[in-house]
Amino acid sequence: MENKRITDLFAESLDQNCDLSEKQKAILRSSLELFAEQGFTKTNTSQIAQKAGVAEGTVYRRFKTKDEILAAILAPLTGQVVNALVEDFTQHRFDVEYVTLRDFLRAVVENRMHFVNENYKVIKVFISQALFQQQLVQTLMGEFQKALQENLFLTLKNLKQRELLVDWPDPRIFQFMAGTVVTFLLRVLFMGPQDVEAEIEMTLDFLEKGLSPE
Amino acid sequence: MENKRITDLFAESLDQNCDLSEKQKAILRSSLELFAEQGFTKTNTSQIAQKAGVAEGTVYRRFKTKDEILAAILAPLTGQVVNALVEDFTQHRFDVEYVTLRDFLRAVVENRMHFVNENYKVIKVFISQALFQQQLVQTLMGEFQKALQENLFLTLKNLKQRELLVDWPDPRIFQFMAGTVVTFLLRVLFMGPQDVEAEIEMTLDFLEKGLSPE
Amino acid sequence: MENKRITDLFAESLDQNCDLSEKQKAILRSSLELFAEQGFTKTNTSQIAQKAGVAEGTVYRRFKTKDEILAAILAPLTGQVVNALVEDFTQHRFDVEYVTLRDFLRAVVENRMHFVNENYKVIKVFISQALFQQQLVQTLMGEFQKALQENLFLTLKNLKQRELLVDWPDPRIFQFMAGTVVTFLLRVLFMGPQDVEAEIEMTLDFLEKGLSPE
Amino acid sequence: MENKRITDLFAESLDQNCDLSEKQKAILRSSLELFAEQGFTKTNTSQIAQKAGVAEGTVYRRFKTKDEILAAILAPLTGQVVNALVEDFTQHRFDVEYVTLRDFLRAVVENRMHFVNENYKVIKVFISQALFQQQLVQTLMGEFQKALQENLFLTLKNLKQRELLVDWPDPRIFQFMAGTVVTFLLRVLFMGPQDVEAEIEMTLDFLEKGLSPE
DNA sequence: AATGAATGAGTCTTCATTCAT
DNA sequence: CATGAATGAAGACTCATTCAT
Numbered sequence: 001m002e003n004k005r006i007t008d009l010f011a012e013s014l015d016q017n018c019d020l021s022e023k024q025k026a027i028l029r030s031s032l033e034l035f036a037e038q039g040f041t042k043t044n045t046s047q048i049a050q051k052a053g054v055a056e057g058t059v060y061r062r063f064k065t066k067d068e069i070l071a072a073i074l075a076p077l078t079g080q081v082v083n084a085l086v087e088d089f090t091q092h093r094f095d096v097e098y099v100t101l102r103d104f105l106r107a108v109v110e111n112r113m114h115f116v117n118e119n120y121k122v123i124k125v126f127i128s129q130a131l132f133q134q135q136l137v138q139t140l141m142g143e144f145q146k147a148l149q150e151n152l153f154l155t156l157k158n159l160k161q162r163e164l165l166v167d168w169p170d171p172r173i174f175q176f177m178a179g180t181v182v183t184f185l186l187r188v189l190f191m192g193p194q195d196v197e198a199e200i201e202m203t204l205d206f207l208e209k210g211l212s213p214e
Numbered sequence: 215m216e217n218k219r220i221t222d223l224f225a226e227s228l229d230q231n232c233d234l235s236e237k238q239k240a241i242l243r244s245s246l247e248l249f250a251e252q253g254f255t256k257t258n259t260s261q262i263a264q265k266a267g268v269a270e271g272t273v274y275r276r277f278k279t280k281d282e283i284l285a286a287i288l289a290p291l292t293g294q295v296v297n298a299l300v301e302d303f304t305q306h307r308f309d310v311e312y313v314t315l316r317d318f319l320r321a322v323v324e325n326r327m328h329f330v331n332e333n334y335k336v337i338k339v340f341i342s343q344a345l346f347q348q349q350l351v352q353t354l355m356g357e358f359q360k361a362l363q364e365n366l367f368l369t370l371k372n373l374k375q376r377e378l379l380v381d382w383p384d385p386r387i388f389q390f391m392a393g394t395v396v397t398f399l400l401r402v403l404f405m406g407p408q409d410v411e412a413e414i415e416m417t418l419d420f421l422e423k424g425l426s427p428e
Numbered sequence: 429m430e431n432k433r434i435t436d437l438f439a440e441s442l443d444q445n446c447d448l449s450e451k452q453k454a455i456l457r458s459s460l461e462l463f464a465e466q467g468f469t470k471t472n473t474s475q476i477a478q479k480a481g482v483a484e485g486t487v488y489r490r491f492k493t494k495d496e497i498l499a500a501i502l503a504p505l506t507g508q509v510v511n512a513l514v515e516d517f518t519q520h521r522f523d524v525e526y527v528t529l530r531d532f533l534r535a536v537v538e539n540r541m542h543f544v545n546e547n548y549k550v551i552k553v554f555i556s557q558a559l560f561q562q563q564l565v566q567t568l569m570g571e572f573q574k575a576l577q578e579n580l581f582l583t584l585k586n587l588k589q590r591e592l593l594v595d596w597p598d599p600r601i602f603q604f605m606a607g608t609v610v611t612f613l614l615r616v617l618f619m620g621p622q623d624v625e626a627e628i629e630m631t632l633d634f635l636e637k638g639l640s641p642e
Numbered sequence: 643m644e645n646k647r648i649t650d651l652f653a654e655s656l657d658q659n660c661d662l663s664e665k666q667k668a669i670l671r672s673s674l675e676l677f678a679e680q681g682f683t684k685t686n687t688s689q690i691a692q693k694a695g696v697a698e699g700t701v702y703r704r705f706k707t708k709d710e711i712l713a714a715i716l717a718p719l720t721g722q723v724v725n726a727l728v729e730d731f732t733q734h735r736f737d738v739e740y741v742t743l744r745d746f747l748r749a750v751v752e753n754r755m756h757f758v759n760e761n762y763k764v765i766k767v768f769i770s771q772a773l774f775q776q777q778l779v780q781t782l783m784g785e786f787q788k789a790l791q792e793n794l795f796l797t798l799k800n801l802k803q804r805e806l807l808v809d810w811p812d813p814r815i816f817q818f819m820a821g822t823v824v825t826f827l828l829r830v831l832f833m834g835p836q837d838v839e840a841e842i843e844m845t846l847d848f849l850e851k852g853l854s855p856e
Numbered sequence: 857a858a859t860g861a862a863t864g865a866g867t868c869t870t871c872a873t874t875c876a877t
Numbered sequence: 878c879a880t881g882a883a884t885g886a887a888g889a890c891t892c893a894t895t896c897a898t
Contacts (some may be wrong), residue, residue: 206390603825
C-alpha cells in the first residue's frame with residue numbers, strides 16, 4: 001500500500017542505506033532523537049556518541065563534521081520522500097479510486113496526517129533548520145512543485161472535468177488542502193502525535209464543503 | 215482602528231517601553247534582526263554589539279545574559295499581544311460590524327495576515343524557540359485559549375444564532391480559520407512578506423464557502 | 429591610656445585623616461567591610477559604591493585604582509600603628525609600672541589581645557594580602573623590628589637585670605609571647621571576637637611559668 | 643616512621659590517587675604552585691595550562707571548573723591528613739616512647755614543624771581560602787576536634803597521671819603547644835621553609851618549662 | 857564635585873575536531 | 878577500525894576604569 005511507502009520515513013531510509021554500519025545507524029538515530037529534543041546547536045557530539053554507545057572519534061569516522069550528520073538525517077526528506085509524497089496521484093489510478101471528491105480528499109489528507117504523525121521528529125529538525133536556511137526550503141519546494149505539477153494537478157484537472165471539484169486555480173486548491181494538514185502538523189509538533197481518526201472526518205467535512213463545485 | 219493595535223508589535227513595544235535607553239533599544243532591534251536571520255545560537259554577542267553600534271559590555275549592562283535578550287524580545291508576544299489579538303471581538307461590536315459572515319471572516323483573517331506580515335521576524339524567533347521549549351507554547355496557548363473563550367467564541371455563538379455560520383463546535387471552526395492564516399504565515403516565514411490584498415479575497419471565498427450554514 | 433591608642437585603629441585613623449570627605453570615609457569603611465567579608469578580589473567596585481551610597485565614578489575621584497583603596501585601608505597598619513604597638517615600652521616607665529614579670533606580661537599580652545579583637549578586620553585583609561605579597565610583610569616587619577629593638581628589648585633587658593625574666597635571647601622571648609597572641613588572633617579571625625578576660629589569666633599562668641628565671 | 647605518614651602531603655596524595663593521569667597531576671602541581679605564589683583569583687587557567695604544558699581545554703577535561711581544581715588540591719587536607727596528624731598518639735605507644743615530657747613534646751612539635759615545612763604551600767592556599775569561607779574551617783576543625791579527643795587528650799591524661807605534665811585542662815595545654823607551631827608556621831608562610839633543628843630545642847625548653855608540673 | 861552609562865580587555869568555559877594508541 | 882585524550886579557537890560574561898553630562 002502507498003500508506004506504507006510514506007510512513008516511518010526515517011527508519012526505512014536507514015535500513016535501505018546499506019553502506020551504513022550498525023554503529024553508524026545508531027549514531028543517526030541518536031542524533032535525530034537529540035536534535036528533535038534539544039535542537040541541533042544545543043546538541044553536542046559527546047551526547048550523540050554517548051547515546052549511540054560509541055566513542056566520540058567513531059562519530060567522525062563516517063561523518064566528517066557535525067553538519068554532515070544533520071545532512072544525512074535530512075537527506076531522505078529532500079530525496080526520495082518528496083516523490084513518495086506525491087506518488088499517490090499517478091494518473092493511472094484516479095479514475096478508479098477517487099469516485100467522489102471526498103474519496104480523493106481522504107486519500108490525500110489522511111495519508112499526509114499519518115506521515116506527519118510518524119515523521120514529526122525529522123520534520124521538526126527540518127523546520128528548525130529551514131527557518132534560517134532559505135536554501136533548504138528552496139530545494140525542497142523546487143522538487144515538490146515539479147512533483148505536484150506532474151501528479152496532483154493532473155488529478156485536480158480530472159476532478160474538475162468530472163465536476164467533482166470547484167473550478168479554482170490548482171495552487172489555490174492545493175493551498176487549502178495543505179492548510180488543514182499544516183494545522184494538524186503544528187499540533188503534532190508542539191504536543192506530540194495526534195489521533196488521525198478523530199480528526200479526519202471533520203476535516204473532510206470542511207474541505208468537501210469548501211471545495212465542492214458551486 | 216484595531217488594525218493598529220496588533221500590527222508592528224515589536225516596534226511599538228520598543229517605543230512604549232520607556233525604561234529602555236536608545237542604545238538598549240538598538241541592541242534589541244539588532245538582536246531581533248540577527249536572531250531572525252541566523253537563529254539565536256548562531257548569533258554571538260559581539261555581532262549584536264557591533265550591529266547595535268555599542269561595546270560588548272554595554273549589551274550586558276541592561277541584559278544580564280544572552281537569554282535575557284531573547285526573553286526581552288519575546289516578552290511582548292506572550293504578554294500584551296495575545297490579548298490584542300483577540301480583543302477585536304468584544305461583544306459590543308459584532309452586531310453592528312459583522313453584517314455578513316464574510317465581514318467577520320475578513321476582519322479576522324485580514325488583520326491576522328497583516329500582523330503576520332509585519333511581525334514575522336519575532337514570530338520566526340518565537341517558533342524556533344518554541345520548537346524545543348514546550349513551556350513557551352504552553353504559556354502562549356494558555357493565554358490564547360482563555361482569550362478565545364471570552365471573545366471569539368462569543369462572536370461565533372452570535373453568528374450561529376443569526377444563522378450566518380455553520381453549526382460546528384467552536385474550536386473546529388477556529389481551527390479552519392487559523393489554518394488559512396498559518397498557511398499564509400508559512401509563506402511569509404520562508405519567503406518574506408506577502409501581498410495580503412492579493413490573497414485575502416480568495417481565502418475568504420474558500421472560508422465563506424466552507425463555513426456557511428448548510 | 430595606651431589602651432586607647434592602639435584599639436579601634438581603623439575608625440580613629442579615618443577620623444584623623446582630615447583630607448578625606450565624609451563620602452570618601454564611607455567608601456573606605458564599606459570597602460573594609462566587604463574586603464573582610466569576601467576578600468579583595470571577590471569584591472567589585474560597584475559593590476563598594478553601592479554600600480557606600482555613592483556612584484561608581486565617585487569612588488574613582490579620590491582613589492585612582494581599586495588597589496589604592498586597599499592601600500588606604502592598610503596604610504595605618506604600616507604607619508602609625510606599629511609605633512603605637514610598641515610605644516608602651518618606653519624606658520621611662522618600666523621600673524615603675526612593671527613590678528613583677530606578670531605585670532609586664534599582662535600589659536603586653538592584654539593590650540595586644542584587645543587590639544586584635546578590635547581590629548581583626550583590617551588584620552584579616554592584611555594577612556590575606558600579605559600571603560601573596562612578600563613586600564607587605566617585609567615593610568611591616570622592618571618597622572616592627574626596629575621598634576622592638578628600641579623599646580621592648582630594652583624592657584626585657586631591664587627585667588633580666590632585675591632577675592624577673594629567664595636569660596634567653598630577646599627574639600626568642602618575644603617569639604613565645606607573640607605565639608600566645610597569634611593563637612588568640614587565629615581564633616578571632618576564624619570565629620569572630622573573643623572574650624579577652626576569659627583568656628588572659630590562663631595565658632599569663634603559662635607565660636609566667638615558662639619565662640621565669642630558672 | 644610516623645614521620646613519613648604526615649609529611650609531604652600533596653606529593654603523596656598525588657601519587658596515591660591512581661585515577662589521575664600524568665597530565666592531570668601536572669595540572670594540580672602547577673595549580674598549587676601558582677595559587678601559592680599569586681593566590682587563587684589572580685591565577686588564570688591559561689597560566690595553569692601553560693605551566694602544566696597542556697592546552698587550556700585539557701584542564702577542563704578532568705576538572706569541570708576552576709573551583710574544582712582548588713577543591714582537588716585542598717581535599718587531602720580535610721580528609722586523610724587530619725587523622726594522620728593526630729594518629730601519632732595512639733595509646734599503645736606513649737608509655738614506651740614518651741619517657742619524659744620533653745620526649746612527648748619533641749615528638750609532637752618536631753613532627754608538626756616538619757609537616758609545616760613540607761606542606762606550607764597547600765597550607766597557604768588553604769588559609770587564604772579559609773579566611774573567607776567559614777565552612778572550610780568548620781569542616782577541618784570538626785574533624786580535628788574529634789581526632790584530638792580520641793588521641794592526643796588520652797596521651798595528656800597519661801602524662802598527667804605519671805606527674806610529668808602540669809594539671810591544666812587539655813584544650814589549654816594543646817593551645818600552648820599549638821601556639822609554638824603556629825608561630826613557626828607564620829615564619830614559614832611569610833619567609834619560606836625554616837630550619838627545624840635550629841628551632842626545636844629552644845622551643846622545647848620553653849614548652850617544657852611552661853608545662854612541667856608545679 | 858558627583859554621576860552612572862559606556863567601554864573593552866581579560867576570564868572562564870565549551871565543544872567540534874584531530875590523532876596517537 | 879575504534880577509541881578517548883588532547884586540542885585550541887571561539888563564545889559568554891565580568892569588571893576596573895573612563896568620561897560626557
